Amino acid sequence: MATVRDVSSKLDSIDIALIEALQANARTPIAELGRKVGLSQPAASERVRRLEDIGVIVGYGVRLDPAALGLATEVSMRVRTSFDRFRPCVEHLKGVPEVVQLRRLTGEECLDLTVRLPDTVALEAVIDDIGRFGDVRTAVVLHAEPPKPLGRTLIRGCGARRA
Amino acid sequence: MATVRDVSSKLDSIDIALIEALQANARTPIAELGRKVGLSQPAASERVRRLEDIGVIVGYGVRLDPAALGLATEVSMRVRTSFDRFRPCVEHLKGVPEVVQLRRLTGEECLDLTVRLPDTVALEAVIDDIGRFGDVRTAVVLHAEPPKPLGRTLIRGCGARRA
């Protein structure tokens, strides 16, 4: 398994600025990226490549509007299953397209999933499907704040709370 | 506000292929994108621009490894608060850097948050901070599957405008 090393101490303020700029728009040309952080284009290019090489940047993705794609309904589910049903349950859930996020948690409700659906009508089939593996608690997402990027307030002020 | 229109019926198979390619790597040059889906560079460029214009593509982001940034601990929290404390709670949580995701749910535990931290030591302060607004149930994320992209298996109703 991959040994995930914390390399944040090897990052300077320019690296963080590059990361923040890429969070805002990952398709920003490297040249403009360099302008934003006060570097020449080749220097910025090498920085970004280094961030990829050391594993800070894993990849680049596109932000989509699920509602525009006909997937307006988001549901959060918690599953409580038995010890011997856990593995089969996870393997099954990994193959369910509607399950867009799957996390194992501490506690009795050991699985947390986020489900994307066109409407609540489609929810019934998913609940029945997953219910075979254990108790399911379902909650519809009424409103979701846009995910917060990992900025310098988090990376540097680790654990910093308002004083 | 959110006049979110479902435009998935206006998307064809090529649009979905472009979206999937951008999910895999949002920094793919448009020219190579066109090669992947069997289109010339200008055609691919116009397609992508159209996907942006109609609101399917909201933006482009970078995927980071939180552990490499010194944020190895992920925590899922559920907050149960009272009617009059709800709004202040949300406003407060929106300003907490460690809260990277914030969703309002149906049911009694009306708030679901994901928190990013360097370690469990930093968790105590967050729990105490949020606990002022109501009952908090906390679970550490032991393992998270990589988020599943919204692919063609999910997006249906793609009325074939063209093949």
Place this chain on the structure above:
DNA sequence: CCTGAAATCAGTAGGGA
């Protein structure tokens, strides 16, 4: 980390199925 040259890429114009 900067400058400069070669290759690739992006945006526009014009024409065709």
Place this chain on the structure above:
DNA sequence: TCCCTACTGATTTCAGG
């Protein structure tokens, strides 16, 4: 309507300092 080829400017990469 949608697509393709050609052209011009911008961008990226690689070399050398």
